[in-house]
């Protein structure tokens with residue numbers, strides 16, 4: 001039997017072989033980092049540290065608790081949507097929360113869309129369909145600000161992504177009302193002290209109250225429960241592909257690990273008779 005000549009020849013320095021192994025290890029590490037994704041990145045922002053919270057969706061293997069996402073939509077629909085729009089989402093997108101087409105159609109049907117005016121100039125509306133986008137309660141940002149002491153309630157479609165501090169800070173903000181402001185701080189009328197708001201003040205009145213919504217699944221609607229659920233919903237809405245990305249990340253890491261083992265075996269075989 002003819003034995004293949006050793007390749008690469010001896011002139012390849014040992015340092016290069018080491019570099020190749022390091023490169024493989026690095027690519028595995030990079031894959032793992034990619035799998036973790038931005039959901040778990042800390043956006044340390046303000047002076048008040050945010051109490052950490054164990055979200056089902058954080059970490060490289062995180063998944064959404066769809067029951068919580070559905071409860072969170074109920075909170076958004078009953079409470080937040082009075083002031084905040086979510087215009088990047090259609091009612092059809094809500095099907096991704098694990099709802100059937102009929103359930104989506106029923107939710108859409110309960111909301112009205114403007115269709116202009118009738119002959120007498122009176123505004124006319126029709127029931128929404130799955131293709132309609134969730135509406136903003138205000139026609140323009142200026143009208144929104146005028147109705148809210150000059151502060152415009154931001155659209156919540158992607159708020160969890162752009163909000164400094166993400167999900168945990170949002171939860172802390174929602175639960176951070178009702179504390180006495182530090183001595184010397186003047187809180188003007190129409191503003192509320194909240195240690196997790198920028199400058200410690202916010203124009204949003206405390207939106208959550210115990211029993212503020214009724215949950216279809218019978219969960220007790222405490223303020224803390226509503227905060228967890230609505231933040232889970234807003235995160236799902238802002239990162240609809242998070243679970244898919246996590247699954248891809250895990251597959252990539254497994255693939256790279258297998259490749260690493262194969263590369264190592266190959267390297268040992270190729271260099272087996274080089275001393």
Ligand code: HEC
Pocket residue numbers: 075076079080081082083084148151152153154159163170173174197198201202203204205207208230
């Ligand atoms: C009565 C109207 C109103 C309701 C209801 C309301 N918000 Fe707001 N929200 C506002 C206003 C106004 C602002 C802008 C505040 C500011 O800039 O000072 C705001 C801002 C926010 C911010 C950004 C805060 C910041 O520091 O920029 C978040 C997060 C938020 N709201 C979440 C919610 C959630 C979640 C709900 C539902 C549970 C909700 N809001 C219900 C009026 C409201």
